[in-house]
Amino acid sequence: MTSRITTDDGIGLQIVLSGNADGPVLMFCNSLGTDHRMWDGEAAAFGKDYRIVRYDRRGHGRSDAPPGPYSFERLGRDALCILDALEIDRTWFCGLSMGGMTGMWLAANAPERFHGLVLANTGAFMPPFEMWAERIDMARAGHLDRMAPKVMERWFTQRFREEQPEAVARVVEQFLATPPEGYAACCEAIRDMDHRDLLKTIGARVHVIGGSADPATTPAHCRYVAENISGAIYSELKDAAHLSNIEKPGEFQAILRAFMTASPQ
Numbered sequence: 001m002t003s004r005i006t007t008d009d010g011i012g013l014q015i016v017l018s019g020n021a022d023g024p025v026l027m028f029c030n031s032l033g034t035d036h037r038m039w040d041g042e043a044a045a046f047g048k049d050y051r052i053v054r055y056d057r058r059g060h061g062r063s064d065a066p067p068g069p070y071s072f073e074r075l076g077r078d079a080l081c082i083l084d085a086l087e088i089d090r091t092w093f094c095g096l097s098m099g100g101m102t103g104m105w106l107a108a109n110a111p112e113r114f115h116g117l118v119l120a121n122t123g124a125f126m127p128p129f130e131m132w133a134e135r136i137d138m139a140r141a142g143h144l145d146r147m148a149p150k151v152m153e154r155w156f157t158q159r160f161r162e163e164q165p166e167a168v169a170r171v172v173e174q175f176l177a178t179p180p181e182g183y184a185a186c187c188e189a190i191r192d193m194d195h196r197d198l199l200k201t202i203g204a205r206v207h208v209i210g211g212s213a214d215p216a217t218t219p220a221h222c223r224y225v226a227e228n229i230s231g232a233i234y235s236e237l238k239d240a241a242h243l244s245n246i247e248k249p250g251e252f253q254a255i256l257r258a259f260m261t262a263s264p265q
Contacts, residue, residue, distance in 0.1 A: 001016070001017045001018065002014065002015070002016050002017075003015050003017065005081060005082055005085040005086075007058075007077070007078050007081040008077065008081055009074075011058050011063070011064045011066055011078070012063060012064045013055055013056065013057075013058060013063045013064070013078060013081075013082065014036070014055060014056045014061055014062040014063050015053065015054070015055045015082060015086075016036050016043075016052075016053075016054045016055065017051070017052065017053060017054075017086075018043050018047055018052045018054075019043065019046065019047035019048070019049075019050050019051050019052035020047065020048060020049060020050060020051055021051055022051070023049050023050045023051045024049075024050055024051065024091075024092065024115070024260075025050065025051045025053060025088050025090070025091035025092065026046055026050040026051065026052055026053070026091065026092045026093075026094065026260070027053040027054075027079070027082075027083070027091045027092065027093050027094070028042060028043075028052070028053070028054045028093075028094050028095070028099070029055075029057070029079065029093065029094070029095035029096075029098075029099030029100075029102050029103065030054075030056070030057060030060065030061075030095075030096070030098070030099050031096050031097035031098050031099055031121075031242075031243065032097060032098040032183070032186050032187070032190070033060075033144075033151065033174070033175045033178050033183060034060070034171060034174045034175065034178075034243075035056045035060050035061030035062075035174050035177070035178075036054035036055055036056055036061060037170070037174060038096075038171065038174065038243065038245070038246065039054050039094075039245070041245065041246070041249045041253070042094070042245060042249075042252075042253060042256070045249075045253045046253070046256075046257070050092070053082065053086065053088070053091065055079075055082055057075060057078070057098070057099075057102075057182075057186070058070065058074075058075065058078055058182065059178070059179060059181065059182020059183065059185050059186050060178055060179070060182050060183075060186070061174075061177070061178075063182075065179035065181050065182035065185070066181075066185075067181060067185065068181065068182075068184055068185020068186075068188050068189075069185050069188030069189060069192065070185045070186055070188065070189040071189055071192070072101055072102060072104075072105045072189055072193055072195075073105060073109075074189075075098075075102045075105070075186075075189065076102055076105035076106045076109060076110070079093075079102060079106060080106070080110055080113065083113060089113070090112070090113055090114060090115055091113065091114060091115065092114070092115050092116060092117075092118075092260050093106065093114050093116075093117040093118070094117070094118040094120070094256055095117070095118070095119060095120070095122070096120040096121050096122065096243070096244070096245060097120070097121050097122055097216070097217060097242065097243075098122075098186060098189075098190065099120075099122075100119035100120055100121065100122025100208075100217075100225075101122055101123070101124075101190065101193060101195065103117045103118075103119045103122075104119060104122075104124065104195045104198060104199065104202070104225070105195070105198070107202045107204040107206060107229075108198045108199075108201045108202050111202070111203060111204040114204055115205070115260070116204065116205035116206065116207070116259060116260065117204055117205070117206050117207075118206075118207045118208075118209060118255070118256055118259060119206060119207070119208050119209070119225060120208070120209040120210075120244060120245065120252070121209065121210060121211055121214055121216070121217045121222065121242050121243070121244050122208075122217050122221070122222065122225060123217045123221035123222070123224070123225065124193075124194070124195035124196050124198070124199055124221075124224060124225050124228070125193065125194050125195065125196050126190050126191075126193065126217075126221075129191060132187050132188070132190060132191035133191070135147070135183075135184075135187050136184045136187045136188060136191070139180045139181075139183040139184040139187065140180055140181065140184045142180055144175065144176055144178065144180060144183065145176060147175075148172055148175055148176060151175060152168055152171070152172060152175075154215050154216045154241065154242055155171065155216070155241055155242040155243045156168055156171075156241050156242070156243060156246075156247055157213050157239060157240070157241045157247065159239075160241070160247050167246060171243065171246065196228070199225060199228040199229050200228055200229075200230075202229045202230070202232075203230060205231070205259075206226075206229050206231070206232040206233070207232065207233045207234075207235065207255065207256075207259045208222050208223075208225050208226035208229075208232055208233070208234045208235070209222070209234075209235050209236075209237065209244060209252065209255055210222030210223065210234065210235070210236045210237070210244075211236070211237050211240035211241055211242065211244040211247070211248075212236055212237065212238050212239060212240060213239050213240060213241045214240065214241050214242045214244070215241070215242070216241075216242040217242065219236055222234065222236070233259070235255050237251050237252065240252075
């Protein structure tokens, strides 16, 4: 079921609800340049047991794309607005890349709303500034199509791109459909982010997932997040690049399921 909520600053966000309406809630948060469909595999795998909440981040998919820059405080509050609108007190959370960065803010600022959080293929601090400036300029100039080939090289290993072209094509479709201003404004949020001190304040249950072949948020980025959150667990998926849930779905889902079933609610 697709619905729409309005945030406390008047922005419309698209939400997709599925799964077991009576089960515990599992919320997914997408990466930069994708939409809720990046979690189709997880929605199918967990729908029997969990109430699945997916959404298009502001600036992505069919959600509104107000002028930037955005911040992770604002993006985190968007997630809380969704939970409030759906009258959900607590949920499991799984975010990848920018979704994981949003999850760090949520874990530090609203831990009472989460049973636990999986932060995948993500980082707490992502310089250099110049890299983001180039992406921002290209997006606002309407050149996401020129960016797509290089982005896919970072998101998927060469082997996966060769063996699963249809899966890659579905992600390219999401990337090219991203509103240019929304993409640029989210790049500004990542450019300006420094969660390194924030990590030390997190007391929520956290499992960090990295990909051994991820050139975007490298294993070093992911290990840093895990090592600086008290009690966090780290797992690394071999031969997985950035969108590890799509490249290694079975292994990714096994880690997520084990984390949720092993942790008290």
